[in-house]
Amino acid sequence: MTPGYFNGTAASFRTQLHPVDEVGIKERAARLATRSIKKSSKIEGLKLALSMIDLTTLEGADTPGRVRQLCAKALHLHSTRPELPLVAAVCVYPTMVRIAREALKDTPVKIAAVATAFPSGMNPLEVKLEDTRYAVGEGADEIDMVISRGDFLRGDYGRVADEIARVKQACGRAHLKVILETGELGTLDRVRLASDIAMEAGGDFIKTSTGKIQPAATPEVVLVMLQAIHDFHRKTGKKIGMKPAGGIANSKQALHLLVMVREVLGPDWLTPDLFRIGASRLPNDILMQLEKERTGVYQGGDYFSND
Numbered sequence: 164m165t166p167g168y169f170n171g172t173a174a175s176f177r178t179q180l181h182p183v184d185e186v187g188i189k190e191r192a193a194r195l196a197t198r199s200i201k202k203s204s205k206i207e208g209l210k211l212a213l214s215m216i217d218l219t220t221l222e223g224a225d226t227p228g229r230v231r232q233l234c235a236k237a238l239h240l241h242s243t244r245p246e247l248p249l250v251a252a253v254c255v256y257p258t259m260v261r262i263a264r265e266a267l268k269d270t271p272v273k274i275a276a277v278a279t280a281f282p283s284g285m286n287p288l289e290v291k292l293e294d295t296r297y298a299v300g301e302g303a304d305e306i307d308m309v310i311s312r313g314d315f316l317r318g319d320y321g322r323v324a325d326e327i328a329r330v331k332q333a334c335g336r337a338h339l340k341v342i343l344e345t346g347e348l349g350t351l352d353r354v355r356l357a358s359d360i361a362m363e364a365g366g367d368f369i370k371t372s373t374g375k376i377q378p379a380a381t382p383e384v385v386l387v388m389l390q391a392i393h394d395f396h397r398k399t400g401k402k403i404g405m406k407p408a409g410g411i412a413n414s415k416q417a418l419h420l421l422v423m424v425r426e427v428l429g430p431d432w433l434t435p436d437l438f439r440i441g442a443s444r445l446p447n448d449i450l451m452q453l454e455k456e457r458t459g460v461y462q463g464g465d466y467f468s469n470d
Contacts, residue, residue, distance in 0.1 A: 213250065237253050276298035
């Protein structure tokens with residue numbers, strides 16, 4: 164296989180299809196959701212989840228001022244709690260990467276940029292590649308690309324895989340997160356197949372959704388994607404990251420995700436290098452819960468930051 168070109172075909176992916184037991188997935192997801200967590204483990208889990216967040220603003224109304232505000236929030240979520248970790252990254256449009264880079268200079272917070280005609284993915288490949296190269300050139304550490312769902316749903320899996328491989332090449336030094344937009348795929352079988360294609364084609368992470376389509380990061384979808392990562396690692400030895408995104412707004416959801424990751428993939432994946440959560444409101448809720456555990460009293464969300 165030459166760099167930047169994937170030679171898989173629709174037929175080859177059909178022969179590798181891993182049918183999903185939907186009843187079994189729903190039952191397992193429900194069981195994991197009932198796991199009790201001790202207070203000490205809950206506190207450590209919330210801190211860990213905070214360190215895994217990609218703090219996100221992806222609106223048509225985004226301005227340089229709004230992005231600077233987001234970056235300030237990323238760096239000053241909890242000025243009175245210096246022992247707490249910073250978020251992993253901020254996620255913005257390519258045209259806002261330079262603004263974020265200036266605001267986050269000399270900090271460990273990474274910059275992720277959505278690219279490839281986010282959220283629709285409905286541009287020619289060369290436009291998508293230029294979009295990717297532009298974002299990396301502006302200073303993005305990570306690229307979140309969207310797959311062409313139309314090609315996938317038509318069964319043109321080779322085209323989907325080739326596009327991912329070409330975007331991966333255009334990323335250069337940047338890591339690639341491949342967004343499946345699971346809410347448009349329709350079935351868990353398709354979610355599994357899209358996950359397999361994304362990993363085989365060179366994605367560093369697989370990501371549930373753009374956040375623009377519901378349903379998004381449902382427990383069942385996340386579980387299927389984690390299982391795909393587990394099987395890919397067993398087959399190849401390569402560790403692929405996972406990023407649920409879309410509708411994750413509270414601490415209970417975040418802790419449930421960590422339980423699922425540990426159960427399916429093990430503790431090695433409980434790091435921002437291999438697990439991220441795409442969110443905008445989640446950090447405040449985590450901080451509220453941590454303050455409640457520390458003081459016994461809830462604070463309002465804007466006690467920490469006012470978006």
